[in-house]
Amino acid sequence: MATRDLDDPVPLISARTEVEAASIASALEATGIAAAVEGGMTLGFRAEAPGEARVLVRRADLARARTALREAKLEADATNWDAVDVGVPETAAEAAEVQPRRGLATAAWFAVISALVLMIVCGMVLGYMPYPVGILAAVLVLVGGVIGLVMWSTRDRETENPAAR
Numbered sequence: 001m002a003t004r005d006l007d008d009p010v011p012l013i014s015a016r017t018e019v020e021a022a023s024i025a026s027a028l029e030a031t032g033i034a035a036a037v038e039g040g041m042t043l044g045f046r047a048e049a050p051g052e053a054r055v056l057v058r059r060a061d062l063a064r065a066r067t068a069l070r071e072a073k074l075e076a077d078a079t080n081w082d083a084v085d086v087g088v089p090e091t092a093a094e095a096a097e098v099q100p101r102r103g104l105a106t107a108a109w110f111a112v113i114s115a116l117v118l119m120i121v122c123g124m125v126l127g128y129m130p131y132p133v134g135i136l137a138a139v140l141v142l143v144g145g146v147i148g149l150v151m152w153s154t155r156d157r158e159t160e161n162p163a164a165r
Contacts, residue, residue, distance in 0.1 A: 006060035009036065013069065014052045021053035024069065031068045033061045104151050111144035 012028075015021035018037060025035035036056045057065040115137040122129045129137070 004059060006058065008059045009038075009056040010059045010062055011038075011054045012057050012062065012065050014054050016052070018053045021055050024055045024072075027072050028055070028057065028065055028068055031064075033057055033065050033068060035065070104147055108144045108147035108151065111140045111147070115140035115144070 012035070013021075013024060015024060021037040025037050028035040034057065038054045038056050039052055118133060118140070119129060119137045122133050
């Protein structure tokens, strides 16, 4: 009969996602219990067999891990999420400043993608690109490029990377 080694990994809990399992493992490691996640790579497969991510701990730490997990769940249940500071919400004025730039970015991408689609379709259907279609495609690429260049040159470098201040 084989003896059970106290360092052998044993499953503590199964999670629905790898992120959930990693969060549990991280919470256990914060209390000094070594933990690992197993099976996360199979969660994305859809072959009519559900995947699972398991949190593994050493056999010697299993009882402590169960206690730590129970305490973490109790602490999470006791959290008053109405009192948690999640930062300052974006004001309507800040959102209004950003919105026109998003519209310009969309217009630039639309012009460039439209030109590429136009060139590909003409090349596939006709085998060549008629003169007016070539001019239209060139204009669309030029317009998209100019819009992109204007957006790049007028970007707000202060808010682009707040960590670099």
